[in-house]
Amino acid sequence: MDMNQYLSMFIDESNDHLQSLNESMMGLEANPEDLSIVQVIFRSAHTLKGMAATMGFEDLASLTHQMENVLDLVRNNKLRMQDFIFDTLFKSIDALESMVEDITGGGEGKADVSAIVSSLQAIVRGEVPAAGGAAAEVTAAAAGNAADAQVYLDEFQYSVLEQSLQEGHQVLYVDVAIRKDCQLKAVRAYMVFDLLERSGEVVKSFPSVQDIEQEKFDYGFSLYYITQKDAGEIQKMILNLSEIDTVTAVALDQESLRQMGQESVAATAEAPAPAPALEAAPAASNASPAASAHGREENKAAPARAGGAPSPSRTIRVDIERLDVLMNLFSELLIDRVRLEQLASEVQNGDLTETVEHMGRVSGDLQNIVMKLRMVPVDTVFNRFPRMVRDLAKSLDKKVDLIVTGADTELDRTVIDEIGDPLVHLLRNAVDHGVESIADRVAAGKPETGTVHLRAFHSGNHVFIEIEEDGRGIYPKKILGSAVKKGAITQEQANAMSDDEAYQLLFAPGFSTAEVISDVSGRGVGLDVVKAKISSLGGNVTIYSTPGKGTNFSVQLPLTLSIIAAMLVRLGSEKYAIPLSSIVETGIVKQSQIRTIHGNKMLEFRGSHIPLVSLSKIFSIPDYDESTEEETEIVVVRKGERLVALAVQDFIGQNEIVIKNLGKYLPEVQGISGATILGDGQVALIIDPNAFIK
Amino acid sequence: MAEDIKVIVFKLGTEEYGIEVEKVQTIERMMPITRVPKTYSFIKGVINLRGVVIPVIDLRGRFSIEEAEHTDQTRIIIVNVNEMEVGFIVDSANDVIDLNRDIIDIPPDVVGGIKAKYLDGVAKIGEDRLLIMLNLSEVLNKGEIVQLESLEG
Numbered sequence: 001m002d003m004n005q006y007l008s009m010f011i012d013e014s015n016d017h018l019q020s021l022n023e024s025m026m027g028l029e030a031n032p033e034d035l036s037i038v039q040v041i042f043r044s045a046h047t048l049k050g051m052a053a054t055m056g057f058e059d060l061a062s063l064t065h066q067m068e069n070v071l072d073l074v075r076n077n078k079l080r081m082q083d084f085i086f087d088t089l090f091k092s093i094d095a096l097e098s099m100v101e102d103i104t105g106g107g108e109g110k111a112d113v114s115a116i117v118s119s120l121q122a123i124v125r126g127e128v129p130a131a132g133g134a135a136a137e138v139t140a141a142a143a144g145n146a147a148d149a150q151v152y153l154d155e156f157q158y159s160v161l162e163q164s165l166q167e168g169h170q171v172l173y174v175d176v177a178i179r180k181d182c183q184l185k186a187v188r189a190y191m192v193f194d195l196l197e198r199s200g201e202v203v204k205s206f207p208s209v210q211d212i213e214q215e216k217f218d219y220g221f222s223l224y225y226i227t228q229k230d231a232g233e234i235q236k237m238i239l240n241l242s243e244i245d246t247v248t249a250v251a252l253d254q255e256s257l258r259q260m261g262q263e264s265v266a267a268t269a270e271a272p273a274p275a276p277a278l279e280a281a282p283a284a285s286n287a288s289p290a291a292s293a294h295g296r297e298e299n300k301a302a303p304a305r306a307g308g309a310p311s312p313s314r315t316i317r318v319d320i321e322r323l324d325v326l327m328n329l330f331s332e333l334l335i336d337r338v339r340l341e342q343l344a345s346e347v348q349n350g351d352l353t354e355t356v357e358h359m360g361r362v363s364g365d366l367q368n369i370v371m372k373l374r375m376v377p378v379d380t381v382f383n384r385f386p387r388m389v390r391d392l393a394k395s396l397d398k399k400v401d402l403i404v405t406g407a408d409t410e411l412d413r414t415v416i417d418e419i420g421d422p423l424v425h426l427l428r429n430a431v432d433h434g435v436e437s438i439a440d441r442v443a444a445g446k447p448e449t450g451t452v453h454l455r456a457f458h459s460g461n462h463v464f465i466e467i468e469e470d471g472r473g474i475y476p477k478k479i480l481g482s483a484v485k486k487g488a489i490t491q492e493q494a495n496a497m498s499d500d501e502a503y504q505l506l507f508a509p510g511f512s513t514a515e516v517i518s519d520v521s522g523r524g525v526g527l528d529v530v531k532a533k534i535s536s537l538g539g540n541v542t543i544y545s546t547p548g549k550g551t552n553f554s555v556q557l558p559l560t561l562s563i564i565a566a567m568l569v570r571l572g573s574e575k576y577a578i579p580l581s582s583i584v585e586t587g588i589v590k591q592s593q594i595r596t597i598h599g600n601k602m603l604e605f606r607g608s609h610i611p612l613v614s615l616s617k618i619f620s621i622p623d624y625d626e627s628t629e630e631e632t633e634i635v636v637v638r639k640g641e642r643l644v645a646l647a648v649q650d651f652i653g654q655n656e657i658v659i660k661n662l663g664k665y666l667p668e669v670q671g672i673s674g675a676t677i678l679g680d681g682q683v684a685l686i687i688d689p690n691a692f693i694k
Numbered sequence: 695m696a697e698d699i700k701v702i703v704f705k706l707g708t709e710e711y712g713i714e715v716e717k718v719q720t721i722e723r724m725m726p727i728t729r730v731p732k733t734y735s736f737i738k739g740v741i742n743l744r745g746v747v748i749p750v751i752d753l754r755g756r757f758s759i760e761e762a763e764h765t766d767q768t769r770i771i772i773v774n775v776n777e778m779e780v781g782f783i784v785d786s787a788n789d790v791i792d793l794n795r796d797i798i799d800i801p802p803d804v805v806g807g808i809k810a811k812y813l814d815g816v817a818k819i820g821e822d823r824l825l826i827m828l829n830l831s832e833v834l835n836k837g838e839i840v841q842l843e844s845l846e847g
Contacts, residue, residue, distance in 0.1 A: 328745025574729065619731035660747045662730070662740060664778040665834065670732045675740055675747045683728040683742045
């Protein structure tokens with residue numbers, strides 16, 4: 001079998017499973033009693049093991065195998081989750097991630113994981129370090145109650161019952177209710193057990209025998225029972241005892257046993273951890289009330305995914321390059337359409353015109369779909385953040401809840417690929433500098449756990465991504481004070497600045513040195529880089545902050561980078577496109593308005609002098625030169641605060657254009673940022689206005 | 695034990711050149727070219743090849759042979775070398791031949807005005823037919839051009 005063929009599929013699916021492992025582990029951490037999440041984790045680890053073994057990645061397979069051993073104990077209630085186990089499992093997932101990364105990079109996925117493996121093995125042997133021990137016992141005790149209140153068969157008991165059935169014994173499910181007026185119900189129950197033990201074996205009862213002996217039960221109990229007698233006989237036997245209200249004994253066959261077994265597991269899993277467990281949770285793990293509330297919300301989703309047959313996948317994976325090819329072919333089609341429309345209007349044949357019009361409508365719809373195929377939910381970027389925030393909060397000794405909304409908001413692939421790093425930066429900022437330490441929060445009268453919201457939503461032609469926390473907020477005065485001290489602005493400038501302008505200073509390059517920022521508010525480390533990146537995507541960042549209450553970074557992004565609005569201009573026989581986003585305005589100037597200052601042509605524009613750039617000279621346009629004209633059309637473009645006027649011959653009009661690069665052989669041409677194909681099939685170059693502004 | 699290779703044959707002036715067929719994507723008739731300013735003079739511009747923008751080089755210009763008027767015979771050979779897609783303008787291209795690697799000789803210093811470094815070798819086919827095999831990686835090596843120009847400038 002040719003493995004290479006399956007490698008990319010393996011990598012894709014491994015990444016999916018790793019992501020699911022990370023997410024589920026986070027969910028479990030928020031709600032350690034939820035065994036249904038353990039099931040999901042177990043399944044992901046198991047699938048990963050199988051795939052890795054098939055592909056021959058032994059290290060990967062053996063590590064997942066060790067994880068499985070631990071998880072198996074957990075899901076069978078033989079082991080309680082606790083900090084040490086969480087940490088070890090998270091480390092294992094990290095190790096798996098780096099192995100898969102290695103495989104992605106062409107490696108063999110080998111890694112030294114002996115330390116993690118021995119930790120996992122120690123956990124299986126029950127040797128959990130003492131640190132978490134005491135807390136774990138509390139949880140275990142509390143959870144014990146919770147679990148025992150439910151019907152539950154573990155795998156061992158299940159297989160005992162199944163085997164008995166195969167050997168021709170009867171397996172009964174017996175439900176006994178003792179009369180409410182019974183004085184010594186524990187004694188009654190004991191008599192029932194005693195009677196049953198004489199002619200068979202009680203495999204499992206609930207509540208447990210100990211609890212029944214201590215009268216820790218209401219008036220009823222249930223049990224699984226193996227015997228040679230049939231259900232009716234047993235029922236009669238028990239009813240012969242006094243003070244028994246009702247008895248139901250049901251004989252189970254293989255099928256119903258299996259069903260009962262599954263139901264019992266599900267019942268345990270779904271049982272919301274009752275009060276005692278919840279009370280224990282904050283003591284045992286560092287889950288706060290808010291966190292566990294959040295956890296329970298996630299819970300609702302988890303069993304839904306865990307239970308029920310896995311629905312067949314409704315999506316397929318497509319190589320992004322194939323989509324590019326599709327888009328290229330499609331633009332070819334558009335060009336032919338334009339040509340056909342021209343021919344049809346010349347020929348003036350009714351049928352032909354109608355057909356061409358219909359084709360126009362179909363291709364319009366097609367264009368929409370082709371564009372939509374490139375849209376990817378932001379979830380693909382967001383999904384790594386919960387884990388990152390968890391780790392960060394832990395290392396900073398803070399309590400932080402990350403609440404993600406709008407993860408299904410879609411953006412073009414080109415934007416998605418670029419937006420990850422800036423968001424990581426902003427989130428780190430929010431956790432590190434925005435959310436206060438636990439002590440500070442308590443002192444400020446806030447809950448111990450800080451909340452960071454990560455939201456994405458559509459608005460018009462843009463997508464907004466917001467990162468908002470309820471931390472200490474930013475004080476404009478402190479920023480201004482620091483900026484003056486640094487010499488970035490003068491005191492007078494500072495006095496005249498609004499709060500918004502003060503916040504903008506955080507994005508200034510001068511502010512990116514750590515020591516200045518920690519003086520102010522701990523903000524601003526590398527924010528200039530974030531701003532630059534987002535600007536290069538055609539986006540924008542704004543800050544809203546309420547001192548003492550929190551800060552909101554709002555990132556505005558275009559839906560796609562591959563299509564932009566542009567102004568098409570003519571210079572002699574050549575056509576160029578100028579991105580609309582950098583155009584301030586267009587106009588006409590007379591030759592007499594152009595002055596020469598220090599050998600540079602300048603133009604008076606709205607009260608100030610701005611440079612006039614001659615595109616015809618810079619690009620050596622063969623058949624146009626504005627200096628021979630009386631009046632010249634200009635396009636005023638902007639980079640930050642600076643303006644420049646570009647002289648052109650004619651405006652052709654505004655158009656949506658598809659951006660293409662110039663190919664690998666011409667990666668960078670001065671003043672040109674790419675090319676686009678016009679309706680007539682001709683290539684027009686896209687002008688990079690930034691290149692003309694120094 | 696040399697194997698046979700298939701070679702696309704094209705003409706610049708009177709000389710015949712060869713490019714291995716697997717490096718050639720397609721051969722196109724002359725089409726409108728959009729000039730790209732501020733590049734080397736031998737880069738004629740970019741074309742739209744079925745939705746993909748591809749730079750086009752005049753091979754005469756690249757080898758410092760006097761440029762010629764384009765005719766009906768002029769072709770653009772689209773090659774794909776080191777993941778770079780580039781079009782070569784040539785005088786004509788209308789032959790594919792099988793060549794045994796054994797008959798490709800190390801080129802002399804200069805062939806038809808082209809420096810040896812651009813060449814993989816020269817193959818003698820038939821009585822008096824010489825085929826000059828191009829070393830495409832070198833032809834598309836821009837670092838070398840910058841050096842050359844700064845020396846001459």
